[in-house]
Amino acid sequence: MHEYGIAYDLYATARRAALENHADRVLRVNVDVGKLAMVNPEQVVFLFDIIKEDDPLFSKSTLECREVLAETACTCGYRGNEVHVCPSCGALPEIVKGREIVVTNVEIEVDD
Ligand SMILES: [Zn+2]
Secondary structure, X not given: OHHHHXXXXXXXXXXXXXXXXXXXXEEEEEEEEEOOOOOOHHHHHHHHHHHOOOOHHHOOOEEEEEEEOOEEEOOOOOEEOOOOOOOOOOOOOEEEEOXXXXXXXXXXXXXX
């Protein structure tokens, strides 16, 4: 399943970041999901919750997905969010951003 691999990658990335920062708990994992990434954020959250279930580091954590608009560029100089047709010249614009799924921030708690 596509979403499972994504959820697992997000978990692994967040876990690595948490351990590097000596976290005792992960509170929140913020993720940007490109509109063209072809994933269902709700399903990623659902799977993330299953994957992290047995990990005490993540017992209180939530995954927050933020949808990010696509960014496109055209040879005519157009830059914007139109994916299918360039509004200035009618050509097919190139997709610059919008396919990626990235962890933007991991909020952690460190015990004294
Ligand atoms: Zn154009």
